[in-house]
Amino acid sequence: MLRFWPIWVLLLGGLFYWGMQRPNPNELKSVLVGKPAPSFSLPLLEPYRAQYGPEMGIGERVEKPVLLNIWASWCIPCRTEAPLLERYHQQYKDQVLFLGVNVQDKESEALKFVQQYGLTFPSVYDGRGRVGIEYGYYGVPETFVIDRNGNVLARHAGELTEAQLQGYLRQVLQ
Amino acid sequence: MTPGLLGGVSLVAALILSVLGLVLSSLAFVLRDGRYLEAAKRLSALGLLAAVLSFGALEWAILTDDFSVSYVANHSSANNPLWVKLVTPWAALEGSILLWAMLQTAYTWLVSLRAGYSLDIWRAPVALGTLFAVQVFFFAVMVFVAHPFDAVPNPPPDGRGTNPLLQNHWMMAVHPVLMYLGFVGLSVPFAYAVAAMVARRYQSWIFETRWWTLVAWGFLTAAIFTGKWWSYEILGWGGYWAWDPVENASIIPWLLATAFLHTAQVQERKGLFKGWNFAFITLAFAATVFGTFLTRSGVIQSVHAFASGPVGAWFLLFLLAVMAGGLGLLARVSSEIREAGEVRWKSREGALLAGALFFGTFAFVVVLGTLWPLVVEIASGAKVSVGAPFFNQVSIPLGIFMLLLMGIGPVLPWRNSSAQVLRNLTAMLIALGVGTLLGFVLGLSLGVSLAIGLFAYNLTAIWLMVAQGVGERARSLGISPTQALMELATSHKRRFGSHIVHFGVALAALTIAFSQTYRFTEQKTLQIGETWQTRGVEVRLLSIGARQEYNRFAAVAPIEVRSTGREGWGSDGRYETRLNFYPQMGSPLATPVVKYSLYNDYYFVLMQFDQENGQWATLKIIVTPMVWWLWVAGLIIVLGTLYILWPSGARVSSRQMSPTAGD
Amino acid sequence: MRVRGTDSRGAALWNRLLALGLWLLAIALAQPTPNTPPPDLSPRVFEIARALRCPVCQGESAAESNAGIAVEMRRIIAEQLAEGKSEAEIRQFFVQRYGDWILYEPPARGLTLWVWLSPLIGLGLLSFGLWRYLSRVKAQAKAPLNDVSEEEITRLEAELNTERSS
Numbered sequence A: 001m002l003r004f005w006p007i008w009v010l011l012l013g014g015l016f017y018w019g020m021q022r023p024n025p026n027e028l029k030s031v032l033v034g035k036p037a038p039s040f041s042l043p044l045l046e047p048y049r050a051q052y053g054p055e056m057g058i059g060e061r062v063e064k065p066v067l068l069n070i071w072a073s074w075c076i077p078c079r080t081e082a083p084l085l086e087r088y089h090q091q092y093k094d095q096v097l098f099l100g101v102n103v104q105d106k107e108s109e110a111l112k113f114v115q116q117y118g119l120t121f122p123s124v125y126d127g128r129g130r131v132g133i134e135y136g137y138y139g140v141p142e143t144f145v146i147d148r149n150g151n152v153l154a155r156h157a158g159e160l161t162e163a164q165l166q167g168y169l170r171q172v173l174q
Numbered sequence B: 001m002t003p004g005l006l007g008g009v010s011l012v013a014a015l016i017l018s019v020l021g022l023v024l025s026s027l028a029f030v031l032r033d034g035r036y037l038e039a040a041k042r043l044s045a046l047g048l049l050a051a052v053l054s055f056g057a058l059e060w061a062i063l064t065d066d067f068s069v070s071y072v073a074n075h076s077s078a079n080n081p082l083w084v085k086l087v088t089p090w091a092a093l094e095g096s097i098l099l100w101a102m103l104q105t106a107y108t109w110l111v112s113l114r115a116g117y118s119l120d121i122w123r124a125p126v127a128l129g130t131l132f133a134v135q136v137f138f139f140a141v142m143v144f145v146a147h148p149f150d151a152v153p154n155p156p157p158d159g160r161g162t163n164p165l166l167q168n169h170w171m172m173a174v175h176p177v178l179m180y181l182g183f184v185g186l187s188v189p190f191a192y193a194v195a196a197m198v199a200r201r202y203q204s205w206i207f208e209t210r211w212w213t214l215v216a217w218g219f220l221t222a223a224i225f226t227g228k229w230w231s232y233e234i235l236g237w238g239g240y241w242a243w244d245p246v247e248n249a250s251i252i253p254w255l256l257a258t259a260f261l262h263t264a265q266v267q268e269r270k271g272l273f274k275g276w277n278f279a280f281i282t283l284a285f286a287a288t289v290f291g292t293f294l295t296r297s298g299v300i301q302s303v304h305a306f307a308s309g310p311v312g313a314w315f316l317l318f319l320l321a322v323m324a325g326g327l328g329l330l331a332r333v334s335s336e337i338r339e340a341g342e343v344r345w346k347s348r349e350g351a352l353l354a355g356a357l358f359f360g361t362f363a364f365v366v367v368l369g370t371l372w373p374l375v376v377e378i379a380s381g382a383k384v385s386v387g388a389p390f391f392n393q394v395s396i397p398l399g400i401f402m403l404l405l406m407g408i409g410p411v412l413p414w415r416n417s418s419a420q421v422l423r424n425l426t427a428m429l430i431a432l433g434v435g436t437l438l439g440f441v442l443g444l445s446l447g448v449s450l451a452i453g454l455f456a457y458n459l460t461a462i463w464l465m466v467a468q469g470v471g472e473r474a475r476s477l478g479i480s481p482t483q484a485l486m487e488l489a490t491s492h493k494r495r496f497g498s499h500i501v502h503f504g505v506a507l508a509a510l511t512i513a514f515s516q517t518y519r520f521t522e523q524k525t526l527q528i529g530e531t532w533q534t535r536g537v538e539v540r541l542l543s544i545g546a547r548q549e550y551n552r553f554a555a556v557a558p559i560e561v562r563s564t565g566r567e568g569w570g571s572d573g574r575y576e577t578r579l580n581f582y583p584q585m586g587s588p589l590a591t592p593v594v595k596y597s598l599y600n601d602y603y604f605v606l607m608q609f610d611q612e613n614g615q616w617a618t619l620k621i622i623v624t625p626m627v628w629w630l631w632v633a634g635l636i637i638v639l640g641t642l643y644i645l646w647p648s649g650a651r652v653s654s655r656q657m658s659p660t661a662g663d
Numbered sequence C: 001m002r003v004r005g006t007d008s009r010g011a012a013l014w015n016r017l018l019a020l021g022l023w024l025l026a027i028a029l030a031q032p033t034p035n036t037p038p039p040d041l042s043p044r045v046f047e048i049a050r051a052l053r054c055p056v057c058q059g060e061s062a063a064e065s066n067a068g069i070a071v072e073m074r075r076i077i078a079e080q081l082a083e084g085k086s087e088a089e090i091r092q093f094f095v096q097r098y099g100d101w102i103l104y105e106p107p108a109r110g111l112t113l114w115v116w117l118s119p120l121i122g123l124g125l126l127s128f129g130l131w132r133y134l135s136r137v138k139a140q141a142k143a144p145l146n147d148v149s150e151e152e153i154t155r156l157e158a159e160l161n162t163e164r165s166s
Helices: A002-021 A046-052 A076-092 A107-116 A130-134 A162-173 B003-031 B034-063 B070-075 B082-090 B093-112 B124-144 B171-185 B187-199 B205-234 B245-270 B274-297 B311-334 B348-380 B388-411 B419-441 B446-477 B481-491 B493-517 B627-645 B652-661 C005-020 C043-050 C068-082 C087-098 C110-142 C150-165
Strands: A040-043 A055-058 A066-071 A097-103 A123-126 A142-146 A152-157 B520-527 B531-534 B537-541 B545-549 B552-563 B573-581 B589-591 B593-595 B600-609 B616-625
Touching: A002 B274, A002 B311, A002 B348, A040 A123, A040 A130, A046 A107, A055 A123, A066 A076, A066 A162, A076 A097, A076 A162, A097 A130, A107 A123, A123 A130, A130 C068, A142 A162, A152 A162, B003 B034, B003 B093, B003 B124, B034 B070, B034 B082, B034 B093, B034 B124, B070 B093, B082 B093, B082 B171, B093 B124, B093 B171, B093 B187, B124 B187, B124 B311, B171 B187, B171 B205, B171 B245, B171 B274, B187 B205, B187 B274, B187 B311, B205 B245, B205 B274, B205 B627, B245 B274, B245 B348, B274 B311, B274 B348, B348 B388, B348 C110, B388 B419, B388 B446, B388 B493, B388 C110, B419 B446, B446 B481, B446 B493, B481 B493, B493 B616, B493 B627, B520 B531, B520 B537, B520 C043, B537 B616, B552 B600, B552 B616, B573 B593, B573 B600, B589 B600, C043 C068, C043 C087, C068 C087
Parallel strands: A066 A097, A097 A123
Antiparallel strands: A040 A055, A066 A142, A142 A152, B520 B616, B531 B537, B537 B552, B545 B552, B552 B573, B573 B589, B593 B600, B600 B616
């Protein structure tokens, strides 16, 4: 055993090297990918009720692909992500449903946020983050891409870049 | 002269001195010339001086709030109280490396004093060279990647402040220093082992190395116990050991050093297990580097991790170098060591060997459990967790075997056993049975009952050994038993010290069994004035308030506790539960109120409170039996170690080491 | 950049500070949590939560952490216990959403089975090593003395001499 010491050292070194070069060691893969998105229905934030009704959510069946974005007003990356989402919502609103889920937040703060960034895509309010747990979230922002059949296609943890968002949209619209 | 300049210059000086020391040691080794060795010895003293200057410069900068020094600007604040400033050097990455390096220079210097005595011209250059090489690494890391004295071009008016977790309890002033003294201390046995392996003298290194190891082991033990204490009193979750990767990293070298301390006796006595001893001590030192690497590389998630940076890669290289050097030498040596003799299983050496087997296994389990999530991620991409519930469960059988062996070992003689030994063992087994039965009668769980039995078993073993030794001596010399005890205790310090340590370990095992099995946690929201009946106490919320303290805000919720039953005995009083808010860290810290008693230990944490009207507060109560006794056990173990190490005057090697041992 | 761990938790509590108004220290971005008390939690809740990992924290369990998610996890556990669900069912609930990662106790199957076997593997490997070592010791003890090389005898003598002189 001891004779093979260079192998042991290399194995250990390789293991740690691999561990250190991971871009994000904390990344957690979603177990929902490929499975039906958990259904929920939550009250919409006030500004959206006129257009979408009192409640919104994911049902057994979805009419079109969904981009489910979990956000909070206190989350800094969400602030740069919000305008991006709004822009793409304007562009794709006929093909993809952009749906925000505000979690772990105070409703008044959420409303302020929505107003500040002029978000026209609907957001529901989930003060305790229960839906977040249903989706297995581990931070905000987090985005779930749900296809026409209501299955989760991908989960993106962290802020979306424009290129990533385009990629997801292309994937879901194929 | 500014602190930044002094610190920077002395750091570079220390690096240069270490490199020179390494070069001179190598020359002394290659040319077999004592003059180079003498020069290297002097350099070790100068290296210590440079390191102390550098460390002093950091303290100076912190105490004078010199925010033009990067470390001070990033990790200190003008508002910090004096004691926090004094301990700030080891509150963050760069400073902790500096402390580490300084302690390393101190150990190197102490070892240099032994050159010419126990370390001959064959071995001294190698031992010193090894230690200088370690020094070179630490100073190079500071000079090139983690420089504490970087100049800040536009010094801010105030620093970013010190990690609040460290400010919350004075124990944090002590725990890291003890940990480093232990970790760094293990570099000395490693250096002795390397020297022995390079010089191919495989027997005589063990005598002095045992002492050095015991010094490091004592510090490590003290560090582990103070760490538990800190975790218990600060982190607010009611536990003291979470099996977090970083905690694991501190227990691995401890386990391996413990194994070494036991098998070293066999080598000392019978010249056996030489190869194993080399392996244990090499791996123990490698494990300290492994621990340092884990805390500083961010490779594994942990609560205790320092902010990770480029130092991770450096530490990885260092770890691999230590492993490669140590294992490479071992491989060469193991084919060459001559170990002739006979191992009898039913004797002391058999028990010591079996004990080492379990310590080694335990270390293996902890290493594997710590690394396995990474292995699984490589193999399958999936993430898994290996945490406290796993380690707690596997520790139980391993712990039972170790406690059994701990009792048997000292009772068994080196030679074949006699009738007396058999009688002793029978008495111990009876104690084990009676103790366990007593636990059952009291309605305790199987594990706890067994823990009581094992405690009685070990107590009996120690009692029998002491009593029989004392009785024999008193009879044969015709002196009083007290006098015989005094004489034996001073003339057989190692033996008596080990009894003390073993007693402490047995007590610790008992308290761990109780506290882990019967911890009780409950949470309730109380209105002001409302009372809460639970576990033998009645808790009343008195008020909710706020307070500003030197560098923090605190939300305080005073409570009144009255015991209502036997369980709650000793918990009466008024306590102030609080949440501390530190401006530099977003997260508030719940500082628990801990009320120790001889049995149950009450623990109150303020979880949340009514921010608008101050009408309610959510309290968590944790009741854990016997935690206080765990600290007593830790103290006993450390005192026992100190007792062994205390210079008796007769032993040359122990006199030489008293500067560290007496600390 | 993504808000995780201490950040989000910190932000959460930070805001309570703001809301208090008493202490006008914060300028901060605060996570406004509803000012309602968390549910009362029984010892059983903590027992279950202790075996579950808090998703946003760096290695804390759901019993210990004060992060919003952990608070909600404890609430879920309490609710499910009230519904009469068993501990295994509650764990399963979280595993379905987070995978095995959320369990601090790795399942004894697949790749993590090896962790459970590690005490046996370790003991086995070390015992094997010990056995080989002991058989070598025995063989060496039996070997005739003239097998010892000149060089080794010199070394051993030198070692004995230094010992005496030191």
